[in-house]
Amino acid sequence: MAAKLDKEVRELRDKLIYHEHRYYVMDAPEISDAEYDALMNRLKEIEGQHPELVTPDSPTQRVGGKPREGFVKVAHSQPMLSLDNAYSHEELRDFDRRVREIAGRERIDYVAELKLDGLSLAARYDGGRLVQAITRGDGTVGEDVTPNARTIHSLPLAIKHQGAIEVRGEIIMPRRSFERLNAEREKAGLSLFANPRNAAAGGVRVLDPAVTAARRLTYFSYALFPPRPHHTANLEWLAEQGFNVNRNWRLCHGVEPVVKFLDDWEEKRRTLPYETDGVVVKADSLDLQREAGFTAKAPRWAIAYKYAARAAETRVERIEWNVGRTGTLTPVAILDPVQLGGVTVSRSTLHNADEIARLGVCEGDTVLVERGGDVIPKVVKVVKQGKGPNGEGRREPQVPKHCPICNGHVVREEGEAAWRCVNVSCPAQLKGSLIHFAARRVMDIDGLGEALVDQLVEKGLVKSSADLYDLTQEQLENLERMGPKSAANILAEIEASKKLPLERVIHGLSIPHVGERLAKTLADHLSSMEALMDASDEALQEAADVGPKVAESIRDFFGEPQNKKLVARLQKAGVRMKETPKPKAAPGKLTGKTFVLTGTLPTFSRDQAQEKIEAAGGKVSSSVSKKTSYVVAGADPGSKLDKARSLGVAVLDEKGLLDLL
Numbered sequence: 001m002a003a004k005l006d007k008e009v010r011e012l013r014d015k016l017i018y019h020e021h022r023y024y025v026m027d028a029p030e031i032s033d034a035e036y037d038a039l040m041n042r043l044k045e046i047e048g049q050h051p052e053l054v055t056p057d058s059p060t061q062r063v064g065g066k067p068r069e070g071f072v073k074v075a076h077s078q079p080m081l082s083l084d085n086a087y088s089h090e091e092l093r094d095f096d097r098r099v100r101e102i103a104g105r106e107r108i109d110y111v112a113e114l115k116l117d118g119l120s121l122a123a124r125y126d127g128g129r130l131v132q133a134i135t136r137g138d139g140t141v142g143e144d145v146t147p148n149a150r151t152i153h154s155l156p157l158a159i160k161h162q163g164a165i166e167v168r169g170e171i172i173m174p175r176r177s178f179e180r181l182n183a184e185r186e187k188a189g190l191s192l193f194a195n196p197r198n199a200a201a202g203g204v205r206v207l208d209p210a211v212t213a214a215r216r217l218t219y220f221s222y223a224l225f226p227p228r229p230h231h232t233a234n235l236e237w238l239a240e241q242g243f244n245v246n247r248n249w250r251l252c253h254g255v256e257p258v259v260k261f262l263d264d265w266e267e268k269r270r271t272l273p274y275e276t277d278g279v280v281v282k283a284d285s286l287d288l289q290r291e292a293g294f295t296a297k298a299p300r301w302a303i304a305y306k307y308a309a310r311a312a313e314t315r316v317e318r319i320e321w322n323v324g325r326t327g328t329l330t331p332v333a334i335l336d337p338v339q340l341g342g343v344t345v346s347r348s349t350l351h352n353a354d355e356i357a358r359l360g361v362c363e364g365d366t367v368l369v370e371r372g373g374d375v376i377p378k379v380v381k382v383v384k385q386g387k388g389p390n391g392e393g394r395r396e397p398q399v400p401k402h403c404p405i406c407n408g409h410v411v412r413e414e415g416e417a418a419w420r421c422v423n424v425s426c427p428a429q430l431k432g433s434l435i436h437f438a439a440r441r442v443m444d445i446d447g448l449g450e451a452l453v454d455q456l457v458e459k460g461l462v463k464s465s466a467d468l469y470d471l472t473q474e475q476l477e478n479l480e481r482m483g484p485k486s487a488a489n490i491l492a493e494i495e496a497s498k499k500l501p502l503e504r505v506i507h508g509l510s511i512p513h514v515g516e517r518l519a520k521t522l523a524d525h526l527s528s529m530e531a532l533m534d535a536s537d538e539a540l541q542e543a544a545d546v547g548p549k550v551a552e553s554i555r556d557f558f559g560e561p562q563n564k565k566l567v568a569r570l571q572k573a574g575v576r577m578k579e580t581p582k583p584k585a586a587p588g589k590l591t592g593k594t595f596v597l598t599g600t601l602p603t604f605s606r607d608q609a610q611e612k613i614e615a616a617g618g619k620v621s622s623s624v625s626k627k628t629s630y631v632v633a634g635a636d637p638g639s640k641l642d643k644a645r646s647l648g649v650a651v652l653d654e655k656g657l658l659d660l661l
């Protein structure tokens, strides 16, 4: 009995650790929260009855196991207030009048700073080290997120100043990180974040710092305690100490130069790599700040000027479902066309069924549509509910039971947010997959864009990517906007694509979950399409980064006779299907061992350490998993060390590595 329980406990822990890694680190959960909870509850139950089985590394010991319950609450040294808003130059001048009255002076010096659209964070330093990082919380009490904050590179871990100080600032997600994150999530069939701020906030309030690290966040500091006599001096001091201070601030003598600053940045701010939603105006003098003091909610010496979001109300005519190249169904609101900041907007993505539910939007509703810093318009909220199609009650949009393009089956895989059409010859998927196939980073067929793909599919000339290789000069010349010259160019591009490496071809197949990086791993690991098609689950999972889910997806894909036929035809056309296997390094001391490096080693650079490991037959990987043999940790190790400890992976220092070698 005891042995049996022991085995169950070990299996439960392995499963939980695996699924936590999928959820928190890879952002690609395989099981539902309920299934996860069931595993956790069973483990808690056994451990409750047999406390002797509890170990410190058990997933039950990880404070709650769920992200939102595990933070320690910390009182703020002084309230983290918000700011009053001004929405017009007039309201800004009113603010200036109030400050002048308090000061009894004709002209006030203000510092104008961009208002960064993120979440605020207080960071405490003592003895030159970052000791604690706290979210805003309710303004009086926040949450200790120190391990997460430590993963943000622009927040210094050490500073020259040795005294106790507190720095406040904003955590933001740069637009590029945001776009990349959503693209990855889309590929993995996960729901999308509506804006960078939500994605940043979600990345800070998680228990696993590896998730924060993966969000690629940035920290800008804008306040210091204890403060210097002038705010400008705070900003200068912060920059000197190595903090990231947004350089777009200006000292303004009086309110009119502030107005000028607002106008200067109204358009220019859109070229910044992160989102800003206004300008914060602060009295420069600390004496004046003290004199003005605070209302219950905000300082009297500062104000946030908000740019008019380019927003407008319009009606949702209907909600359509788009079908992507892997069959994912995405809801799109078709709008009565409306002008937003000089652009006509007639559609807006609703991302997924969860977002529809969050907005509570139905066809016929009047909604507020906003174009933020980016070009993509979004539905912000429902302003007025419409009537149902026949005047009766509104109907919530439903995920279609059949693919709107081909009428094929739609399914939602376990643990995934997205629904997808499973008909492999769905024309929408076909178009999407052809555009993907031809993309520069895939088969690089220049000139094969959307317009051409549409024609090829609609005329029935192309039913799969393999058909591209049978196209003739004559067929192409007969298409719209296509002369003999461009037809010949495209044929030459198609011909040239045959020579591209196997990894491109694998990527080009649009296997769900197999993106660029994974395609390369598979090509390196298996060296031929044939080996990939025949590979067992185990063989696939031996390749780094391939878990059971991805292995299953690959096996499902090749289990489909149509896909096998597709590969056979590509091969017949002369597309590359093999690589010469990389010569296997002569077995060395470290053959079969995988290493992860973190922190600064005392004598070796990271590249040198990697060279030594590889020369001895070992592999170096960038992320810690159960397959990692050793983590080599130097000074200031990152979250990889925590990960190693939680997974029970052996940790070495440089000397330990040398001993192994």
Ligand code: IVH
Pocket (backbone or CB within 6 Å): 081, 082, 083, 113, 114, 115, 116, 117, 118, 119, 120, 170, 222, 223, 280, 299, 302, 304
């Ligand atoms: S100063 C008491 N400066 O905007 C002064 N805040 O609406 C507190 N924010 O909670 C803030 N950029 O999260 C300040 N340059 C900036 C800012 C900024 C963004 C945020 C901050 C604050 C909110 C107030």
